[in-house]
Amino acid sequence: MKYDSQYYMLKESGRAASYMLDQVEGSDEGLGRLMAIHPIHRRVLGPGRVGISEGNRAKFQPCDYHETAEQLVSEKFRKVLAPFNLPGIDFYQTDIVNDDKTWSDYYFMHIWNHHKAIHKKRSEIKGTYVGNRFTLLKLSLHEKVLDQVPLEERLVFTLEEKPVFLFHESVVAALRAADLSGLGFRRVDSWSIGSAFEDDDDDFYDDL
Structure with missing residues (x-):
């Protein structure tokens, strides 16, 4: 994980x-x-x-x-x-x-940089992985997949299975340091489908 x-x-x-x-x-x-x-x-x-x-x-x-x-x-x-x-x-x-x-x-x-990186056993979905006919409820990323990709090639990518865009902590740190308006980040291990309706919290940046 x-x-x-x-x-x-x-x-x-x-x-x-x-x-x-x-x-x-x-x-x-x-x-x-x-x-x-x-x-x-x-x-x-x-x-x-x-x-x-x-x-x-x-x-x-x-x-x-x-x-x-x-x-x-x-x-x-x-x-x-x-x-x-x-x-x-x-x-x-x-x-x-x-x-x-x-x-x-x-x-x-x-x-359009994409990787098929959902860990099917740890993630939670509604629907079926067959044909990607599912709603993602909770996400966990597959280590074996991402270990095969050099870091510079996966700093920002989308999941091949679903249009979910993922940003590496190093990119998030740079964006945060730039004091940009209108954006927040939710770490993958803190994300669920319901978290989209929760307020942003600086705790999401604690590990940066």
Whole structure:
């Protein structure tokens, strides 16, 4: 279970959680494939475009991280990740539009670096692993799988079985040090499907 204490899930926090953002008319059609576990750069021909579908428009100021159906990050966020030279991660420039205001220094983050890393006996699911027809209730990562992957190739990755994005503690430490807004992290061994509704707590960072 050693990796369960080394990896974190990224989640919305603070002001970002008060809004729901979605792609709107004018967003490149190729960005509808952001959940794919393969590169999509040949299908994306232009920028993304995001609008506010829920929340007080008059008070909106973008954070460094917003969850849409995907992950929307600021230039500041992107620069924190750049020195890690992460494989299988692409950024697509995206405008956040709110009435007559536009913020252009944002990106959809497409994580297509993937590993089939769920430990089936220790994890808890609702459904069946056959055909990946399940809801993940509690996650544990498989040591034998991740031991075969060099650390630099699994600093950030998505589970092949489910669109769950995982960040190594070293990347989390860098993101936290940058004082970014709108994001929190839940360590894998502290995560369950119900924890998404719990408040963020600095205890999740105690081991960093």
